[in-house]
Amino acid sequence: MxxxxxxxxxxFLGFAGPAVFAFAFVIGWAxxxxxxxxxxxxxxxxxxxxMVGISNYIKAIHDINFWQSLGRTTQYVIGVVIxxxxxxxxxxxxxxxxxxxxxxxxxxxxxxxxxxGVVLGIVWKxxxxxxxxxxxxxxxxxxxxxxxxxxxDTAMLAMIIVAVWQQAGYLMIIYMAGIIAVPxxxxxxxxxxxxxxxxxxxxxxxxxxxxxxxxxxxLSVKAAFMVYDVNLTLTAGxxxxxxxxxxxxxxxxxxxxxxxxxGQAEAIILFLIVAVISVAQVTITKNKEVEA
Amino acid sequence: MKNTKKWSFYIFITACFLVFxxxxxxxxxxxFKDNKAIVNNALALPKxxxxxxxxxxxxxMNYARTFMNSLLITLVSVSLTIVVAAMCAYLFARKNWxxxxxxxxxxxxxxxIPFQTIMIPLVKNFSSLGIMNNRATMxxxxxxxxxxxxxxxxxxFMKSIPYELEEAAKIDGCTQVGIFVRIIxxxxxxxxxxIFILNFLGTWNDFLAPFIILxxxxxxxxxxxxxxxxxxxxxxxxxxxxxLILTMLPILIVYIFMQxxxxxxxxxxxxxx
Numbered sequence: 001m002x003x004x005x006x007x008x009x010x011x012f013l014g015f016a017g018p019a020v021f022a023f024a025f026v027i028g029w030a031x032x033x034x035x036x037x038x039x040x041x042x043x044x045x046x047x048x049x050x051m052v053g054i055s056n057y058i059k060a061i062h063d064i065n066f067w068q069s070l071g072r073t074t075q076y077v078i079g080v081v082i083x084x085x086x087x088x089x090x091x092x093x094x095x096x097x098x099x100x101x102x103x104x105x106x107x108x109x110x111x112x113x114x115x116x117g118v119v120l121g122i123v124w125k126x127x128x129x130x131x132x133x134x135x136x137x138x139x140x141x142x143x144x145x146x147x148x149x150x151x152x153d154t155a156m157l158a159m160i161i162v163a164v165w166q167q168a169g170y171l172m173i174i175y176m177a178g179i180i181a182v183p184x185x186x187x188x189x190x191x192x193x194x195x196x197x198x199x200x201x202x203x204x205x206x207x208x209x210x211x212x213x214x215x216x217x218x219l220s221v222k223a224a225f226m227v228y229d230v231n232l233t234l235t236a237g238x239x240x241x242x243x244x245x246x247x248x249x250x251x252x253x254x255x256x257x258x259x260x261x262x263g264q265a266e267a268i269i270l271f272l273i274v275a276v277i278s279v280a281q282v283t284i285t286k287n288k289e290v291e292a
Numbered sequence: 293m294k295n296t297k298k299w300s301f302y303i304f305i306t307a308c309f310l311v312f313x314x315x316x317x318x319x320x321x322x323x324f325k326d327n328k329a330i331v332n333n334a335l336a337l338p339k340x341x342x343x344x345x346x347x348x349x350x351x352x353m354n355y356a357r358t359f360m361n362s363l364l365i366t367l368v369s370v371s372l373t374i375v376v377a378a379m380c381a382y383l384f385a386r387k388n389w390x391x392x393x394x395x396x397x398x399x400x401x402x403x404x405i406p407f408q409t410i411m412i413p414l415v416k417n418f419s420s421l422g423i424m425n426n427r428a429t430m431x432x433x434x435x436x437x438x439x440x441x442x443x444x445x446x447x448x449f450m451k452s453i454p455y456e457l458e459e460a461a462k463i464d465g466c467t468q469v470g471i472f473v474r475i476i477x478x479x480x481x482x483x484x485x486x487i488f489i490l491n492f493l494g495t496w497n498d499f500l501a502p503f504i505i506l507x508x509x510x511x512x513x514x515x516x517x518x519x520x521x522x523x524x525x526x527x528x529x530x531x532x533x534x535x536l537i538l539t540m541l542p543i544l545i546v547y548i549f550m551q552x553x554x555x556x557x558x559x560x561x562x563x564x565x
Contacts (some may be wrong), residue, residue, distance in 0.1 A: 008387075008389075010545055011383065011387075011468065012383065012389075012391070012392075014379075014469075015379045015382060015383035015472075016379070016380040016383045016384070016392070016395070017381060018376040018379070018380075018437065019376040019377055019379065019380035019439045019443060020380065020395055022376065022432065022435040022436040022439055022472055023399060023436050023439045023440060024436075025401055025404075025432075025436055026414075026432065026433050026435070026436025026437055027405065027436055027437060028398075028402075029413075029417055029441070030410035030413040030414045030417055031405060031409070031410055031413070033404070033413040033416065033417060034410055034412065034413035036413075037412065037413055042416070044416075062554070091305075093306075093307070094304075094305055097301070099298065099301055105305055106555065107551050107555070108309050108312060109308075109309070109312055110310070110315055110551075110554075110555060110558075111312075111313070111316070111544075111547070112315075114493065114497075114543050114544065114547055114554075115497065115540050115544075116496075116499060116515045116539075117497070117499065118496030118497075118499045118515045118516075118518055118519050119515065119518055119536055119539050119540060122518070122519075122522050122532065122536055123315050123318075123319055123536055124315065125526075126318070126319075126529065126532070126533065127315055128316055130330070130331070130334055130529065131318050131334040131335060134333065134334055134335065151482065165312065165315075169312075170558065171560070173555055173558050173559050174558075174559060174562040174563075176559070177559045177562070177563060206379045215481065215562050215563075219562070222404075222406070225406075226406045226407070226408060228408070228499070228500055228514075229499040229500065232519070233519060233522070237437065247408050250408055250412075251408070251411075251500075253464065254411075254412045255504070260412055260416075262442060263412055264412045264413065265413075267408050267412060268409060270406075270409070271405065271406060271408075271409040274404075274406060278404060278534065282336070
């Protein structure tokens, strides 16, 4: 080996070594072993296991609870992604109109995002099951008189509300950056041509902030598909298991019922679904991006 | 006409603002009441300031210890992530070796793997080495998990640093390590602070990873302890809300002083990531 080659190897180990090692050890090993595990019948405790081929995947495909949880998650994802993006865009639009004090509003809307899902879930559990129930005694708020978390339909709605509340501020920041980047000359020219209000938003601003829409949709789809902590603390999957989302199902399968092989097969199916949806979404929205 | 528009903006946005922050109002007013007053009227202001629930929660959550666990795990892992990722990204950005390109690609692709896909094998891997239930494992986990995004962001930033700067230093007899430490590192400050903020928030609030890795109460982080604690006492509203306040407080205090940096960091992170 030449001196240069030895030097290069040392340089690689010195500069990239620590990062590559940590990454390979934590993510790489777990991912590879995860794929491997999904073909075994390991029960989580014993030393030995057998290779079982694709039988875990077949069992996963026949696991009605898994598909029900996926169906529910899909409902939830659609609800959250649509609402949170509209709300976030709307706030971002209003807060970039140049009114005084918009910094304060921006700061406030972002606050829920600083706090972890566990805490937010418990805060809202208290609100839905106590504070709002009390408010429901006043007739105009009677819709809250029954605890929303004890009815399957409203419990799902509660999950969506909390997610929107949590993420709107974050996506708003991204949309604001996009809207600010729209050149002022374009907006002026449009308004001279008579494009104002909603028409200007639809025809001028929306196409130009398409990159932000791509990012925000991607982030909100991924976050919603993988929801776990708010799910755990707000509804714990109830009432009557009606809000068990895909993540919680996988967690329970593995760590509660010790079906590690099937749980892992389902985790991989979930990953593939999210990956395919994300790639499709990014391709579609990227296609709609235009230059100013 | 212009005035009506202005006023409708303020009325509307203030209404939204209040609705957004009401949950925090509800938590704060009730933490100073006793349970009877909470069940009686959760929306009213407290008649007197009763700190007993806060003191009680502080003790039951073993707050000082739990807070230190969170701080230790978050600060150490985020700082180390930044150091090792900057070094790695430097090599990847400057040396066009095949192995660098391959590893970089793998890291970028790996960013879409959700934690749920690797959590089961992670438990198996760490148990087989006997390193479960350990704060150092937690730190190491976060470094491995956060490195890809950090490398990706540093890499993009370093591509924009002109190579001439380094060549000049090389002619002056600077070694590769010297160039990195003296010339590149100081230039990385803005992107490093963005990465720091994003990783800090993510790690500080993370729940699922410590949930499966840490089992001893003395090692638990704030989100984890909050979950255990509130599960145990949920009917004791005053105590639970006090626990929530204590968990939220550190990050809110940091936000008050650094809100510009945090929001800027989040906006930058989304654009680069």
